[in-house]
Amino acid sequence: MxxxxxxxxxxxxxxxxxxxxxxxxxxxxxxxxxxxxxxxxxxxxxxxxxxxxxxxxxxxxxxxxxxxxxxxxxxxxxxxxxxxxxxxxxxxxxxxxxxxxxxxxxxxxxxxxxxxxxxxxxxxxxxxxxxxxxxxxxxxxxxxxxxxxxxxxxxxxxxxxxxxxxxxxxxxxxxxxxxxxxxxxxxxxxxxxxxxxxxxxxxxxxxxxxxxxxxxxLDAKRSVAEAHLTLSLHSEARADLQPRLSSLPGVTHVKAQASGREFILSYAPKPTGHDTYELELALFRLLAQEGISYRQVLNGKSLEDKLFS
Missing domain, CATH: 3.40.50.300 (P-loop containing nucleotide triphosphate hydrolases)
Structure with missing residues (x-):
């Protein structure tokens, strides 16, 4: 019932x-x-x-x-x-x-x-x-x-x-x-x-x-054709970060939020799911190499983005 x-x-x-x-x-x-x-x-x-x-x-x-x-x-x-x-x-x-x-x-x-x-x-x-x-x-x-x-x-x-x-x-x-x-x-x-x-x-x-x-x-449906990682930083990012994120393996698009502290990385997932781990590892390597402090990496989009994007 x-x-x-x-x-x-x-x-x-x-x-x-x-x-x-x-x-x-x-x-x-x-x-x-x-x-x-x-x-x-x-x-x-x-x-x-x-x-x-x-x-x-x-x-x-x-x-x-x-x-x-x-x-x-x-x-x-x-x-x-x-x-x-x-x-x-x-x-x-x-x-x-x-x-x-x-x-x-x-x-x-x-x-x-x-x-x-x-x-x-x-x-x-x-x-x-x-x-x-x-x-x-x-x-x-x-x-x-x-x-x-x-x-x-x-x-x-x-x-x-x-x-x-x-x-x-x-x-x-x-x-x-x-x-x-x-x-x-x-x-x-x-x-x-x-x-x-x-x-x-x-x-x-x-x-x-x-x-x-x-x-x-919603996450399950979107993962078939397009998946996302949401990166949140403690402080505003340098100007060159967005193109660096775009060059990560499998990334098709990077959207920078107005705050300059959050980025949504879009990528086309593979059936095995291994591409997600590869992308996450590459992302963490980039952040470590550049000395960028992150607040959160979310597998998917925030509720705000799901409702309004």
């Missing part, structure tokens, strides 16, 4: 068309990235999936049910970007209350609240009030709330926005570690982060689903 199905999903706010005939099918699995410019319809799509608002036309199903159906209680949850905790109650009181709303008994609700707090490594803060928590800790508590009852689908809106690197990494690790039981749909502008977590990418633009990509499938 599909996790999410939509067919020609359309939503208007007065004269503004927020979603324009969006059709998609998603199966349970690895996290899904929801990408697009501000005003593209991402929040509207999430609100429809939660059952907060109704579509003007089109069909929508989650696990075979319409959003908001009683059968989905405890199976779908969401974390808005600006979610706030009640300052008057302790963390454990709030999470226990939300567990009760999902049907847990009093004792089981406390156990469930402690379980999700342990997932976000905040069990020791159970009796603290939100005012005593840092911004990153409060965000992790909010994510713990979304995991109560081990839902099948969790919708996250900018889950790491404004967080320090340590808390952002903790949230990424949590999403990765719980993806076996829960499918996450993550709306974010941080493409590098989404590339680490997600396989499927949905790109909304002006209310339309302009691209739906499986990154692993």
């Amino acid at each position: 599909n996790l999410i199905e939509t067919d020609k999903l359309t939503k208007r706010y007065g004269s503004k068309l927020a979603l324009d005939g969006v059709s998609l099918e998603l199966k349970p699995g690895r996290p899904v990235a929801l990408v697009g410019p501000n005003g593209a319809g991402k929040t509207t799509l999430m609100s429809l999936l939660c059952g907060y608002i109704r579509q003007d036309s089109g069909e929508m199903r989650i696990l075979g049910h319409t959003p908001g159906h009683a059968a989905l209680l405890g199976k779908v949850s969401a974390l808005p970007q600006d979610a706030l905790l009640d300052p008057n109650f302790t963390v454990i009181e709030q999470l226990g209350f939300f567990a009760r709303l999902q049907g847990f008994g009093p004792k089981d609700a406390q156990h469930e609240a402690l379980r999700v707090l342990e997932l976000v490594d905040l069990k020791d803060s159970a009796k603290s009030k939100p005012g005593a928590l840092s911004h990153g800790m409060a965000k992790r508590v909010a994510i713990a709330q979304s995991l109560i009852g081990t839902p099948k689908l969790v919708l996250l809106d900018e889950p790491t926005a404004g967080l320090d690197p340590a808390n952002a990494r903790a949230i990424r690790d949590l999403i990765a570690s719980t993806s076996g039981d829960t499918t996450f749909m993550i709306s974010s502008h941080n493409l590098e982060e989404l590339e680490r977590l997600c396989d499927t990418v949905l790109y909304l633009d002006k209310g339309k689903l302009s691209q739906s990509l499986s990154l692993s499938s």
Whole structure:
């Protein structure tokens, strides 16, 4: 059974068309990235999936049910970007209350609240009030709330926005570690982060689903005719580097990014795959000989280039 199905999903706010005939099918699995410019319809799509608002036309199903159906209680949850905790109650009181709303008994609700707090490594803060928590800790508590009852689908809106690197990494690790039981749909502008977590990418633009990509499938398709290496440097490259890269074995084209610190090397792969290793060895020899410090060599293109090139 599909996790999410939509067919020609359309939503208007007065004269503004927020979603324009969006059709998609998603199966349970690895996290899904929801990408697009501000005003593209991402929040509207999430609100429809939660059952907060109704579509003007089109069909929508989650696990075979319409959003908001009683059968989905405890199976779908969401974390808005600006979610706030009640300052008057302790963390454990709030999470226990939300567990009760999902049907847990009093004792089981406390156990469930402690379980999700342990997932976000905040069990020791159970009796603290939100005012005593840092911004990153409060965000992790909010994510713990979304995991109560081990839902099948969790919708996250900018889950790491404004967080320090340590808390952002903790949230990424949590999403990765719980993806076996829960499918996450993550709306974010941080493409590098989404590339680490997600396989499927949905790109909304002006209310339309302009691209739906499986990154692993896309890489497999492109490797038949054309493959890529992405070279990222610590500092801006010398003017002669691009032609030197173009002369490496098998390279058909080199695209320099505007920053002067990143190059995309295109080459035609061979069935054996040995040409990839030969090219990588030649690239590393060139960098070593010229004393060029690199930040990263990526086998393929970045998500940004896959979407916009």
